[in-house]
Amino acid sequence: MIRHIIAAIAAALTVWAILYMAKLDQEVNRLQMIHEIIQKSKLEVPMAKKATPTQQPQKAEESEEEKKLKVLKEKAGRMSAFEVSTTYRRNCASCHGINGEGAVGPKLIGKNKEYILQALKDFKSGKRKNYVMYGLLQQLDDKELDDLATEIGSFAQKLKEAQ
Ligand code: HEC
Structure with a gap:
């Protein structure tokens, strides 16, 4: 009887460990992706764009992806606050x-x-x-x-x- 219980616990632990590793793996992949995006965004130095009325509609059309990238760029501190020559x-x-x-x-x-x-x-x-x-x-x-x-x-x- 005791043996069965121990075997069951061991099996449960194994399953839990596998699931936990899979989750960690996912997390690492996500971090890796974020890291890559930040690296890419560092390659080009973005120019400040003056917000003119004609550019407003364009902004609204920005894709979800672009918005996310922008936030990342801002986080990476590469966004310019004003225009330079x-x-x-x-x-x-x-x-x-x-x-x-x-x-x-x-x-x-x-x-x-x-x-x-x-x-x-x-x-x-x-x-x-x-x-x-x-x-x-x-x-x-x-x-x-x-x-x-x-x-x-x-x-x-x-x-x-x-x-
Ligand atoms: C490859 C890197 C690099 C580039 C590109 C560069 N600099 Fe520098 N700059 C430096 C370093 C390093 C120093 C510090 C030198 C020192 O104090 O001996 C410096 C110092 C200076 C200083 C003196 C700052 C102080 O506090 O005394 C000025 C002004 C300056 N740079 C202007 C410019 C300008 C304008 C440009 C573009 C034409 C430029 N730099 C391009 C690396 C660079």
Whole structure:
């Protein structure tokens, strides 16, 4: 009799263990999927879109999938709060963040134009030594440096307006 009970308990435990593992597996798959979506969303740097009346109807038509992706992107912190120039987005955003919030490179938002311009000039001339910034700035002329400094100098204000 005792043997039967033990056998029954063992069988029940086995079934429970199998079910539990299956559930864990599902959970892991789900996490993996979320992780992949976040990774994908990081690949392209999304641009801020000004909400114009003509874009409103489009927004309503967004698929469920797109909405979810957007939420994930926001969570991943890659959504830009305001629009930036193509020059900045292409050359600088990857390291300094889409809104200058900093990543590999230091945070730029909140620093004034004069400071930024001086830093850029010093990097370009080699007075301030940084191999990455030096190489990058060789391709930009004085006008572009000035424009970038002006733009970055206005990031803090733009962020304020966007919030
Ligand atoms: C590959 C990464 C990378 C890219 C791309 C990049 N930077 Fe940098 N940037 C850095 C790093 C790293 C530093 C820190 C260097 C140091 O302080 O020695 C830096 C420093 C700076 C600083 C000085 C910040 C401070 O607080 O003194 C400014 C300004 C700056 N970058 C502007 C730009 C601009 C404008 C662009 C686009 C044209 C750009 N960076 C592109 C990596 C990058």
